[in-house]
Amino acid sequence: MRTLIVEDDNTSHLLLKEILKPFGPAQSAMNGKEAVEAVRAALESGEPFDLVCLDIMMPEMDGQQALKEIRALEEAQGDLASNGAKIIMTTALSDPKNVVAAFSGLADAYLVKPIDKARLLEELRKLKLIE
Numbered sequence: 001m002r003t004l005i006v007e008d009d010n011t012s013h014l015l016l017k018e019i020l021k022p023f024g025p026a027q028s029a030m031n032g033k034e035a036v037e038a039v040r041a042a043l044e045s046g047e048p049f050d051l052v053c054l055d056i057m058m059p060e061m062d063g064q065q066a067l068k069e070i071r072a073l074e075e076a077q078g079d080l081a082s083n084g085a086k087i088i089m090t091t092a093l094s095d096p097k098n099v100v101a102a103f104s105g106l107a108d109a110y111l112v113k114p115i116d117k118a119r120l121l122e123e124l125r126k127l128k129l130i131e
Helices: 010-023 032-044 063-076 096-104 117-126
Strands: 003-006 026-029 051-054 086-091 109-112
Touching: 003 010, 003 032, 010 026, 010 051, 010 117, 026 032, 032 051, 032 063, 051 063, 063 086, 063 096, 096 109, 109 117
Parallel strands: 003 026, 003 051, 051 086, 086 109
Antiparallel strands: none
């Protein structure tokens, strides 16, 4: 499983990286702009990400905007969201507006920080990324 962790908080980043380590390589991005570029490069190289863990509150470009741009890149490649990367929003924001916006932007799951390992692994199973 190829993963992109998009997180500007070092503690959250390290936690996600540690949880996901057994399942394959993880690349990092510190903001939404870097995430969009990483996804673009991965798609162009023919090695797209299987999973993107995407924070919402970040500098330069927030996660909601990055989500829209990532899905647009996948669509331009001919991939529908159902065939693209599984995107899990990993954020401190639990308000309905952000949750609805994420799912409207075609996020696959939404986890509120602090990230709970058991819940993250449960979502990965639901998304058929791990067994």
